[in-house]
Amino acid sequence: MTSHKDALNSERGSSRFRRQQTSDRRGRRRESFAEYVHRCWPLWVMVLPAIVFVAIFHYGPMYGIQLAFRDFDFTKGLTGGKWVGFHYFRQFFASPMFKPLIINTVRISLWTLVMGFIAPIILALLINQIHSGKVKGFVQTITYMPHFISTVVIVAMINLFLTPSSGLLTRFLAFLHVVNPNFMGDPAAFTPIYWISEVWQHMGWNSIIYLAALSSVDTALYEAARMDGAGRFQLIRYIDIPAILPTAGILLILNMGGVLNVGFEKVFLMQNTLNLPASEVISTYTYKIGILQNQFSYSTAIGLFNTVINLIFLVTANQISKRISDTSIF
Known part of the structure; x- marks a missing residue:
């Protein structure tokens, strides 16, 4: 009881x-x-x-x-006009410009994405190996200063160096009879010129976030590794790279959201009649169709298609990264 x-x-x-x-x-x-x-x-x-x-x-x-x-x-107004559904999307898919636009945009964007992703990591790893604080600060300042140069000035510099008639680099190469000096008129040279100049301009600035991640690494790890006989390459491989991998993963996911967003200003300023077959991308074509030819509905459909594809790339990259490394933005 x-x-x-x-x-x-x-x-x-x-x-x-x-x-x-x-x-x-x-x-x-x-x-x-x-x-x-x-x-x-x-x-x-x-x-x-x-x-x-x-x-x-x-x-x-x-x-x-x-x-x-x-x-x-x-x-x-915006709400006026006859509802035509997916008419302009079908018109774009059937256009003879669809395939060249996609190929040019993807080629330029992927080269810029891949090289622009790798270069800041390498630069940050190299700067992190500099032991002198003054030298490290000087190198950082020199490397991220080009980021503040405007696009117009960058294109003017490209023309200054690569114009066939007056370019410093092209005249020097023509004097040596090394290569064809008409770089700005060569469609095959447009993509390398674009991504090389893009990487040079922004890799110093983009390396700052990797340097911030490396600064949080416990110095005791370096000391213990050196005591075990690790050299510089071993320190980079087993300490530095694992420390920046989460940051690199997040930035790669974010960059995948703009795969088809090739910079309009720079491409448009670098275009000419000779390199147009390789330099016409979605952003410049949308501008010419929408603003210059007043086909606003058609250009809006192209822009919406571009945005949807970027969203698909972003979600796909996020899901793949989440499954592989548990790193994601949502």
Whole structure:
């Protein structure tokens, strides 16, 4: 009888404890949210201008996506015009420009993506091996300064060095009879010129985030590895590279979201009638079709197709990275 009463009291006590625990959790949730709002409202106020900016200039224009499915009429506004569905998408897929545009865009973008991804990592690993703080700071400053040069100036520099008539490099090579000096007019040379100049301009700036990741590595790991007889290549292979792999994975996923987003300004400024077969990409073709020829619905459909493909690349890269290395952005 006593044991039965004890068991009953124990069960009642456990039930009260569970109810009290549930009530405490609910109370903590309500209280923690109130405390969070009270504590973090200055941060939300600080970030509010950025939220408003993104909402107005990034999400607001998405209202115009419907132009891709309408026969746009100036007199009826964005919501006017006859609904034509996927007519302009089918027109783009059947266009003789579809295949050259995709090939040119993917070729330029992949070369820029791959080399622009590898070069900052190599540069960061090399800079990390410099022991002198002054020398390291000097090298960093020199390497990321080109990032602040405008696109117009970069293209002017390219023309200065590669123009057949007055280019410094082309005149020197022509004097040596090494190669054909007309680089800017050679379609086969357009892609190398683009990605080499792009990597040179941005690899120093992009290496900063890898240097930040390397700076968080415990120096005791280097000392222990040196005591075990590891050289510089072993330190890079077994300490530095594993330290930056998560960062590299995240950046690669983000870059995959812009596979088809080849920079419009630089490509457009580098174009000429001779290299046009290799330099016409989706962004420049959209500009010429939409702005110069006033085919707004057609150009919107092309731009929407470009965005959807980029989104597919982003989601696919994220899922692959998540399964392989548990590194993902969502």
